[in-house]
Amino acid sequence: MEILRYPYRADPGLMLLILGFFGALTAVLGWVLLTGGGAWYAQALFLASLVFTTMGYLGLTRRGEVVLHTDAISAPKSLFRREVVRLARADLTSVELRGRRKDRYLWLRAGEAKLVISERGLPGAEAFDALVAALDPGLGSA
Secondary structure, X not given: OOOEEEEEOOOHHHHHHHHHHHHHHHHHHHHHHHOOXXXXXXXXXXXXXXXXXXXXXXXXXXXXXXXXXXXXXXXXOOXXXXXXXXXXXXXXXXXXXXXXXXXXXXXXXXXXXXXXXEHHHOOOHHHHHHHHHHHOOOOOOO
C-alpha cells in the first residue's frame, strides 16, 4: 500500500472572515474600553472577540498533514494545534464516519487515544473518501 499524504488545514476563506469580523470587533471594543466607556459586558465581549480573533489567526497560519502509512496514521490533534497524534493501525479499536455532506468526520480510537479528522480540513471530498476507504473499505461514505 502506498503512503497517502494530504494537507490538513482550516478553510482559509472562513478563517479570513472570522479574522476580519472579530478583529474589527476587538478593535472597536478595545477603543471603547480605552476611552473609559463600556461596562463589564463590554470587557467580556472584548475578551471573547479576542479569543475568536486568535483562533482565526491560528486557523489561517497553522498547516498540518494527514499521513496514512502502512502501519499507522498521523494527523494534527485539531485544525488549530500543531500537536500530531500517531495511531498504529493495529491498535485501532474503532473507525467511525460521522456527519453528512461537507460536515463529515472520521473518528479513530486506539484504546484511550482518539483522533478526529474533519473533511473540511482536507483538500476535498475525494481525499476524505480515499482516506476512509484506505482505513476501512467496508465503511463506505455517508
